[in-house]
Amino acid sequence: MIELKNINYTYGGGTTQQIHALKDVSLQIPDGQFIGLIGHTGSGKSTLIQHLNGLVKATSGDILYNGQSIYAEGFSMKGLRSKVGLVFQYPEHQLFETDVFTDVCFGPKNLGLDAEEIRARAREALDLVGLDESYDKVSPFELSGGQKRRVAIAGVLAMKPDVLILDEPTAGLDPKGRDEILDQVAKLHRERGITVVLVSHSMEDVAKYVDRIIVMNHGQVAFDGVPKEVFRHYQELETMGLAAPQVTYIVQALRAKGFPIGEDITTVEEAKAAILQVVGGKR
Amino acid sequence: MIRDITIGQYYPADSLLHRLDPRVKLLGTLVFIVSLFIADSWLGYVLAAAFLALMIRLSNVPLKFMLRGLKAVMILLLISVGFNIFLTDGEHVLLEFWIIKITWEGVKQALFMGTRLIFLIMGSSLMTLTTTPNQLTDGLETGLGFLKKIHVPIHEIAMMMSIALRFIPILIEETDKIMKAQMARGADFETGGLIQKAKALVPILVPLFISSFRRATDLAMAMEARCYNGGDRTKMKPLKYETRDYITYVVFAIYLALMILVGRL
Amino acid sequence: MGIIKASKLIYEYIKRDEEGNPEGVNRAVDQVDIDIQPGQFVAILGHNGSGKSTLAKHMNALLLPTEGTIWVGDKDTSLEDNLWDVRRTAGMVFQNPDNQIIGTVVEEDVGFGPENLAVPTQEIWKRVDRSLEAVGMTAYRYHSPNKLSGGQKQRVAIAGIMAMKPRCIVLDEPTAMLDPNGRKEVIRTVRELNRAEGITVILITHYMEEVIEADRVYVMDGGRVVMEGTPKEVFARTEELKGYRLDVPQVTELAWELKKAGLPLTDGILTIDDFVDEILAIHQKSGK
Numbered sequence: 051m052i053e054l055k056n057i058n059y060t061y062g063g064g065t066t067q068q069i070h071a072l073k074d075v076s077l078q079i080p081d082g083q084f085i086g087l088i089g090h091t092g093s094g095k096s097t098l099i100q101h102l103n104g105l106v107k108a109t110s111g112d113i114l115y116n117g118q119s120i121y122a123e124g125f126s127m128k129g130l131r132s133k134v135g136l137v138f139q140y141p142e143h144q145l146f147e148t149d150v151f152t153d154v155c156f157g158p159k160n161l162g163l164d165a166e167e168i169r170a171r172a173r174e175a176l177d178l179v180g181l182d183e184s185y186d187k188v189s190p191f192e193l194s195g196g197q198k199r200r201v202a203i204a205g206v207l208a209m210k211p212d213v214l215i216l217d218e219p220t221a222g223l224d225p226k227g228r229d230e231i232l233d234q235v236a237k238l239h240r241e242r243g244i245t246v247v248l249v250s251h252s253m254e255d256v257a258k259y260v261d262r263i264i265v266m267n268h269g270q271v272a273f274d275g276v277p278k279e280v281f282r283h284y285q286e287l288e289t290m291g292l293a294a295p296q297v298t299y300i301v302q303a304l305r306a307k308g309f310p311i312g313e314d315i316t317t318v319e320e321a322k323a324a325i326l327q328v329v330g331g332k333r
Numbered sequence: 334m335i336r337d338i339t340i341g342q343y344y345p346a347d348s349l350l351h352r353l354d355p356r357v358k359l360l361g362t363l364v365f366i367v368s369l370f371i372a373d374s375w376l377g378y379v380l381a382a383a384f385l386a387l388m389i390r391l392s393n394v395p396l397k398f399m400l401r402g403l404k405a406v407m408i409l410l411l412i413s414v415g416f417n418i419f420l421t422d423g424e425h426v427l428l429e430f431w432i433i434k435i436t437w438e439g440v441k442q443a444l445f446m447g448t449r450l451i452f453l454i455m456g457s458s459l460m461t462l463t464t465t466p467n468q469l470t471d472g473l474e475t476g477l478g479f480l481k482k483i484h485v486p487i488h489e490i491a492m493m494m495s496i497a498l499r500f501i502p503i504l505i506e507e508t509d510k511i512m513k514a515q516m517a518r519g520a521d522f523e524t525g526g527l528i529q530k531a532k533a534l535v536p537i538l539v540p541l542f543i544s545s546f547r548r549a550t551d552l553a554m555a556m557e558a559r560c561y562n563g564g565d566r567t568k569m570k571p572l573k574y575e576t577r578d579y580i581t582y583v584v585f586a587i588y589l590a591l592m593i594l595v596g597r598l
Numbered sequence: 599m600g601i602i603k604a605s606k607l608i609y610e611y612i613k614r615d616e617e618g619n620p621e622g623v624n625r626a627v628d629q630v631d632i633d634i635q636p637g638q639f640v641a642i643l644g645h646n647g648s649g650k651s652t653l654a655k656h657m658n659a660l661l662l663p664t665e666g667t668i669w670v671g672d673k674d675t676s677l678e679d680n681l682w683d684v685r686r687t688a689g690m691v692f693q694n695p696d697n698q699i700i701g702t703v704v705e706e707d708v709g710f711g712p713e714n715l716a717v718p719t720q721e722i723w724k725r726v727d728r729s730l731e732a733v734g735m736t737a738y739r740y741h742s743p744n745k746l747s748g749g750q751k752q753r754v755a756i757a758g759i760m761a762m763k764p765r766c767i768v769l770d771e772p773t774a775m776l777d778p779n780g781r782k783e784v785i786r787t788v789r790e791l792n793r794a795e796g797i798t799v800i801l802i803t804h805y806m807e808e809v810i811e812a813d814r815v816y817v818m819d820g821g822r823v824v825m826e827g828t829p830k831e832v833f834a835r836t837e838e839l840k841g842y843r844l845d846v847p848q849v850t851e852l853a854w855e856l857k858k859a860g861l862p863l864t865d866g867i868l869t870i871d872d873f874v875d876e877i878l879a880i881h882q883k884s885g886k
Contacts, residue, residue, distance in 0.1 A: 091747065091777045105513050128519055136517040143507075144514040146539035156536065160519030191543065195646055205518055222774050224645035224804040226843030251777045254848065291779050296848035296870070303874045309881060318848055322855045325877065329861065329884050343702065345740065466702045499702045502744050551697035558658050558690040559700075559758065560682055560714040569709030569722045 052079040052102055052134070052213065057111035059097055059269075071097045072108070073269040079247065081212065084239045086256030086277075087249045089266030090291040095249055098266065099215050102247075103134040132161055135211030139218045141190075141202035150176070150193075150201050151186040157209040168208075175208035176201075178242075180234055196227035200234070207238075213245040214238070220255060232259055253281070254295040257316045265292065278314035297321050342402075344462040348393035351463045354578040355472025357585075362460045364585045368592040369449050369456075377595045378448055384588055385452055385459075394462050402458050403451060410450055417443035466498035468570070475572050488563060496552070504545065511540050601766050601798050602634040602657055602688065606666035609652055609821075626652040628821035629666070634814075636765065639792045639799045641809035641829075644818035645843035650802045653818065654770045657800065658690040671765060686715065688800075689759030693771040695751035696743075704746075704754050705730065705739040711762040722761075729760035732795065733787050749780025753787050760791070766798035767791070773805060781805065806833075807847050810868050817842060834866030849873050 059072040072094050079085065079102075089095040100106040101113060104120050104127045113120045120130055138144065147153035154172040163171070176185070179200040185193075190201050199219055206214065216235065220228040232248075236259050239246045250256050256263065256277075263280045265273040267290045273280045281287075284294035284302070301315045301324075310328055315321050350358070365384070372378055389396060403410075423438025461469065470491035480487050512522065515536045522533050609627035612620045626649045634640050644650040655661040656668050659675040671687035673680040689711075692698045701707025705726050712722045730736045733753040743751055752772050759767055769788065773781040785801075785808050792799045801808065809815050815832045817825035819842045825832050832839070836846050836854040846854070853867040853876075861880060867873050 090779055100513065103517060105516060128521065131517055131519055138510065138514045138517070140510075142544055143511045143540055144518065144536075146536045156515075156520075157518040160521065209519060224843055225806070225845030226645060293778070297852065300849055300852065300870050300873060303870050304877060307874055307878055309874075309878060318852050318855065321852050322859065325852075325856060326859055326861075329877070329881050343742070345742070465706070467706050495702065496700065499700070499743075503696055548694075548697045551692065551694055552700070554655075554660055555690075555692055555698035556700060558660060558685060558692075559711040559762065560685050561710070562714070565716050566713045567716045567719060567722065569706065569713055569719060569726065571719055 051081055051114075051116055053077070053114040053117075054101070055112045055114070057098075057101060057108045057113065059101070059106065060109050071269050072101070075111075075269070075271055077264070077271065077274070079213070079245065081245055082243050083245055083262055084236070084260045085245075085247045086253075086260035086263045087247055087266065088251070088253060088256065088263060088292060090251065093266040093290075094269035095266045096217060097269075099136060099217060099247065099249060102213070102215060103131045103136045105131075105136070128160070132157070132209040133211055134213045134215065135206035135209055136215045137203050137206045137217065137219065139221055141198040144202055144205060145190040145198060148189060149187045150181065150190050153190050153201060154204045154208050157205055161209060171208045171210065172204075175204040178207055178238060179204045194227075196223055196230060199223070199231055203235075211244070213247065215247040215249070217249045218251070219248070220250070220252075228255065235259075251292075253287075253293060257281070257295045265290070277316045281316055282313065342458075342462060343465050344394045344398060346393040346463075348391060348463065349577065350388065350392040350459070352577070353463075353581055354572055354574055355464050355468040356476040356572060357574075357578045357581050358460045358464055359469075359472050359476055361581065361585050362457055364589050365456045366453055368589055369452055371592050371596045372449075373445075373596055377592060378445070378452075380591060380595055381452055385456060388459060389455075392459060392463050394459065399455055399458060399462070403454060406450075406454055410447060413450060414443045414447045417446045466495045469498075470495040471568070471570070471572055492563070500548065503548075504541070507544060508537065508541060511537050600633040601636045602632065602668070602670050602800070604630050604632045604653075604656070604666065604668040606631065607653070607656065607663050607668055608665040609649075609656065609661060610664040626821050627656070627663075630818075630821075630823050632816060632823065634766075634798065634800065636798050637792075637796050638813045639789065639801070639811065640814045640816070641801045641803060641812040642816045642818060643804060643806070643809060643832075643844060644802075645804060648818045648842070649821035650818045651770050652821075654690070654768050654800070654802050657688050657766075657768045659684045660690070686762060687764055688766040688768055689762055689764035691752065691755050691759055691767065691769040691772050693774050695748050695755060695775065698755050699743045699751060699758075702742060703739075704735065704741050704743060707743060707754060708757045708761050711758055715762060725761040725763065726757075729757040732760055732791060733757045747780060748776040749783035752776065752780070752784045756784075756787060756791070760795075760797075764797070766800065768800045768802070770802045771804070772801070773803060773808065781808070804844065806845050810847070817844070819843075829868060830866040832866070833868055 054075055054077040057072050057075040060068055060070050062068045075098065087095050087099065097106060101108055115130060118125065145153055147156065151172055154175055155168050158168040158171045181200055181204065190198060193201065219231050223231065232255065235246060235248065238244055248256055248260060261276060263273070263275065263277050264271060265280060265287065272290060273283055281294040281298045284298050287294055295316060297315060297318055301311055301313065301321060304311050305313065311324050315324055368381060372381055389399065418435055418439045419433060421436060421439030421442045423436030425437035426434060427437055427440065428435040474487055474491040477487050520533060520536055525533065607627055607630040608625065610623050610625050613622050613624050615621045630653060642650050642653065652661060656663060656675065657670060659681055662676050668675050670684045673683050675684050699707050700710050708726045708729055709722050712725050717725065730739055733756050735750065735753050735757055738746065738750065743754060746754065773784050776784065788799055788801065789811060791797045801812065803809065810829050812829055815827060815829050816823050817832060824842060825835065825838065833846055833850050836850060839846055847868065849870055850867055853863050853873055857863045863876050867876065
């Protein structure tokens with residue numbers, strides 16, 4: 051469980067303009083949740099996730115990890131980073147070893163584990179992201195975009211984190227690649243019970259998977275709730291440069307024309323079922 | 334720390350200095366640097382300081398911004414001052430113990446050297462702060478155009494410089510991102526001995542190099558697509574001397590003459 | 599003949615192993631025939647690695663065909679003498695906004711192309727003014743590109759191409775690295791150029807919502823053109839698209855799912871309005 055208490059973060063100052071990137075953010079991230087963190091560029095979402103593993107230190111406020119303040123003296127940041135795994139947007143920023151397997155070993159090696167444990171963890175992590183032994187000796191630079199991303203995620207999973215934060219894991223991938231990565235992450239969450247925070251621009255991508263959406267805007271939490279609650283504010287979301295999934299607009303348009311359909315529909319499957327209920331189909 | 338380097342950065346503003354022809358600024362900077370090595374007396378330094386202050390004033394670049402740039406080269410500065418203090422021999426010994434001997438001449442030398450370095454850095458960063466990299470390279474290209482005759486590829490050098498300057502901030506930002514990505518994997522850049530620290534750089538340097546190569550190929554392709562072949566080009570902003578440029582040349586000439594005069598006194 | 603025409607275009611490259619010895623031949627573009635008419639807005643769709651970017655690079659003579667021919671504005675790109683004419687006719691915008699901006703000031707970057715074409719100074723200024731105006735970036739002309747958002751950078755890149763007065767712009771995944779707002783911004787700009795200036799646009803992408811208003815869509819897979827037609831025709835074949843690792847907008851997907859379930863909907867519904875109209879019609883009929 052991660053708890054943020056009144057986090058503020060400002061930077062700049064001096065000759066440049068001071069920027070208030072996070073304003074009094076308080077949040078709780080209980081174990082086992084699958085959270086979508088949404089916001090447009092500059093909304094503070096990237097800054098926020100870097101607070102969660104101590105890469106950026108809050109100007110004021112406190113962060114508790116399992117009840118312990120991460121800013122307390124003697125708190126091990128390295129320990130925190132192995133427990134709160136953060137995978138950045140571009141895998142190119144972290145892949146550096148000559149082959150996939152060695153690269154995934156980097157994390158556990160930094161934790162000072164013995165060689166056998168390191169290898170075991172790397173193997174397990176690669177299995178978790180769906181890369182079998184045939185990839186072990188391949189150079190990470192020769193992989194496709196989606197595969198690179200898997201290796202990057204495995205590199206963090208090998209540290210056995212309790213929380214996995216993914217910063218736009220689907221950027222630049224084609225639709226199929228995007229679905230594959232998200233399905234893999236959902237599986238991880240389901241089978242391992244790992245807490246997942248998925249950072250994204252796209253409501254459509256996350257609506258299908260997450261059980262909670264946090265919307266960031268101007269450094270503050272604008273909305274926080276289950277997807278259908280958040281999407282009810284689709285008009286406000288638009289003023290924040292975001293949009294609800296297209297299906298929300300379809301449902302709203304149908305309702306506006308008097309078609310009897312419920313408001314809280316967030317996925318194509320739900321919409322299909324609801325429409326068929328009204329007009330009937332073969333099945 | 335790395336962000337504090339102001340040498341090579343451009344400070345957008347509108348001022349007399351910003352509007353001057355880059356060739357004037359380049360030559361002016363050269364004159365100023367030469368003058369610093371002529372100066373060998375307090376009066377000379379006072380004159381140089383006054384001149385520098387005037388130029389900074391005219392540039393509309395905040396002094397604070399310039400001083401921040403000095404911070405980055407502080408270590409270099411301290412080392413050279415240190416060398417001068419400890420290694421200059423002289424008659425007026427101020428302090429002596431064991432093998433260390435500090436003389437008045439040494440202190441004076443160190444002060445001069447320190448001032449000289451500070452002025453030199455401020456003077457040259459003033460030029461880059463008021464000149465866009467493009468103007469700077471244009472200035473070099475035109476100003477050193479005569480070198481083409483002896484087959485120095487001056488246009489290519491100028492183009493390389495301008496591209497390097499454009500990508501410096503991008504690469505600095507990228508380095509920051511890479512460091513964070515590796516720290517998230519438990520990398521430690523602070524502890525350990527020299528060898529360990531050097532080893533810790535590998536996970537940063539490899540992604541950085543690979544990305545730089547990628548950027549280079551991309552950029553080459555983009556330039557080709559925009560019909561760049563290094564050959565016959567026209568200029569959007571051809572360099573043309575204005576009255577203010579001629580006046581500035583005169584001002585620099587007077588300044589240099591004064592400095593030589595003061596040096597002779 | 600269209601402004602860009604390819605006939606039996608093949609591009610192969612030699613795959614090498616770690617020591618640099620040839621391992622085999624990879625065919626990135628395979629027997630492609632396309633014919634693009636002036637003034638059209640054409641989209642080329644395909645997943646990563648489908649060969650769409652390789653094809654795009656042929657339109658600017660950045661790559662030359664292994665076999666077959668591609669003509670840009672009637673010029674065969676494989677002839678050395680045509681190189682600059684080809685690049686002048688078809689300008690190219692790339693994926694990474696940072697790696698294609700050469701200038702350190704926005705307006706200087708836009709002037710880079712005309713400078714290379716040895717356009718007289720006064721004319722360069724006119725073109726830079728007009729191009730910045732056309733992409734709506736005039737207010738940023740003195741800014742450093744590094745301070746702009748991704749969408750703005752791409753608009754600067756587009757202005758840089760416009761200043762070369764091409765007849766055709768090829769955009770190679772211009773939105774892949776942008777956020778949704780940047781994406782919209784770039785697509786709006788491109789569409790506006792197509793409409794107002796009559797520029798032929800060839801948009802390479804894998805975002806389906808960007809191609810809805812295209813005049814013509816080509817879908818590539820394994821280096822071949824596997825589908826071709828209007829967006830409506832292409833989107834009607836939802837299942838096939840999914841087979842090519844692509845996606846359809848949610849409204850098309852929903853209509854397709856409902857149709858599978860037996861509702862009498864037309865194929866390839868692209869807009870919410872069309873969908874709502876059809877559903878309401880069905881509802882009224884079933885109500886009676």
